[in-house]
Amino acid sequence: MKRFFSGLLTVLALAVLLAAWIMLPWFGVLAVAIAIALWLLLTRSGRLAREATKIGIAGLPQRWGASLVIVVGIAGVVAVLTAMLAMGNGFKATLDKTGDDRSAIMLRAGSQAETNSVITRDQVPLISTLPGIAKGVDGKPLASAELSQIINLPSMADGTDANVQFRGVGPAAWEMRPQVKIVQGRKFGGGLREIVVGRGAQQRFRGLELGKQLKLANQMWTVVGVFESGDSHESELWADADVLGPAYQRQxxxxxxxxLDGKDGFKQLKAALAADPRLKLDVETTRNYYGKQSEGLTKLINALGVVIGAIMAIGAVFGALNSMYAAVAGRAREIATMRAIGFRGLPVVTAVMLETMLLALLGGLLGAGIAWLVFNGYTVSTLGQNFSQVVFQFRVSPELLWTGLKWALGIGLVGGLFPALRAARLPVTEALRAA
Structure with a gap:
């Protein structure tokens, strides 16, 4: 029973140590690295550990098979973890770029997304006259009454139907969203069944080439332009809201x-909406609105990434344990000889740990490189808050690569600890006799 509880406490302590290491900020890691470097350079035990490490590293080519198990296992963990986190990072970045603090979106009170919101036509002119809304060069309010229709289009990959957002916008939509730029063709004409498509949607779905016609709501629509925006709007199709509404019988x-008109525009608009009983609407900056849309899925993706990474990390730890135990057993005479000529337990432990950490670092760099080369900029799509496909790119940022390297070193730390302690406790006489 004592052994069981002792082992359980050891496992818990290692788990806490690993979690603390992964959450350690960069300056904390730097401080640890500097402390170890100074110990290796300035103390007698450190110099002995350094020499013992050199002996172990020199023998790595003779143990390339076991070393490769550690490197490849940890590389797989880092590559998968980084890819999963890059997916969540890319989705969040795409939606974050969609909104800003200089514009606001109004929905029916209590609505969480456009799909369950209603703004009646008689409310539109009332909203347009409210204080806090900026005016364009023509003196008209920069406000766009919009509707969203989910349509099915065949995917480029396999032809299966996927949900796509077909957005009806007002004339002011272009001036309000200066990031939306036509790169092919032209804008749709007012009152015409014409469509402009986002570049992301064009790349992911069939039939959206310039000049093509689509049959939607039993009517023929012509693709007259392609736009780029660098945000989630690039996953959409745009048309005149006054044409799209009647086509789908939307009243x-x-x-x-x-x-918004200046820094106080949002406060003025929110206060005006609250004061008018005819307008039971909620208002948010578009940054907050799209940020909330990405929050749930980003958390889910990140949680899945950590869980999958943790499961793989456990396997990598056992692989490192087996490999390092085998390495210690194979070097029994060498370790016993070092112990006999004056190498104490601490230098031996440090040497085995540093050797494992070096292999872990190589695995981490390999996994990070694979994640960067294969996944950075890789385009995918997933369902957004409005149940339509949002096209986005994996985003392998330096912060994610740093997180992957910390995971790699943490695996090396745990995987090398017990073999290192075994090497330090190896009886000199038994090791020499067995050898």
Whole structure:
């Protein structure tokens, strides 16, 4: 029973140590690295550990098979973990770029997304006259009453139907969203069944080439332009809201987006909406709105990434343990000889740990390199808050690569600890006799 509880406490202590290491900020890691370097350079035990480490590293080519198990196992953990986190990072970055603090979106009170919101046509002129909304060069309010229709289009990959957001916008939408730029063709004409498509949607779905016609709501629509925006709008199709609404028998709009007038624009608009009993609407900056849309899925992706990474890390730890135990057993005479000529337990422990950490670092760099080369910029799509596909790119940032390297070193730390302690406790006489 004592052994069981002792082992359980050891495992818990290692888990806490590993979690603390992974959460350690960069300056904390740097401080640890500097402390170890100074110990290796300035103390007698450190110099002995350094020499013992050189002996162990020199023998790595003779143990390349076992060393490769550690490197490849840890590389796999880092590559998968980094890829999963890069997916969540890319999705969040795409939606974060969609909004800003200079524009606001209005929905029916209590609505969480455009799909369950209604703004009646008689409310639109009332909203447009509210204080806090900026005016364009023509003196008209920069506000766009919009609706969103989910349509099915065949995917480029396998032809299966996927949900795509077909957005109806007002004339002010272009001036309010200066990041939306036509790169092919032209804008749709007012009152015409014409569509402009986002570059992301064009790359992921069939039939969206310039000049093509689509049959939607039993009517023919012509693709007259392609736009780029660098945000989630690039996954959408745009048309005139006054044409899209009647085509789908929509008597009302779903949202209204407005450009804010200066720093106090949002406060003025929110206060005006609250004071008018005819307008039971919620208002948020577009940054907050799209940030909330990405929050749930980003958390889910990140949680899955950590869980999958942790499961793989456990396997990598056992691989490192087996390999290092085998390495210690194979070097029994060498370790016993070092112990006999004056190498104490601490230098031997440090030497085995540093050897394992070096292999872990190589695995981490390999996994990070694979994740960067294969996944950075890789384009995928997933369902967004409105149940339509959002096209985004994996984003392998330096912060994610750093996180992957910390995971690699943490695996090396745990995987090398017990073999290192065994090497330090190896009886000299038994090791020499067995050898």
């Amino acid at each position: 009302a709009f779903q949202s209204m987006t407005a450009k």
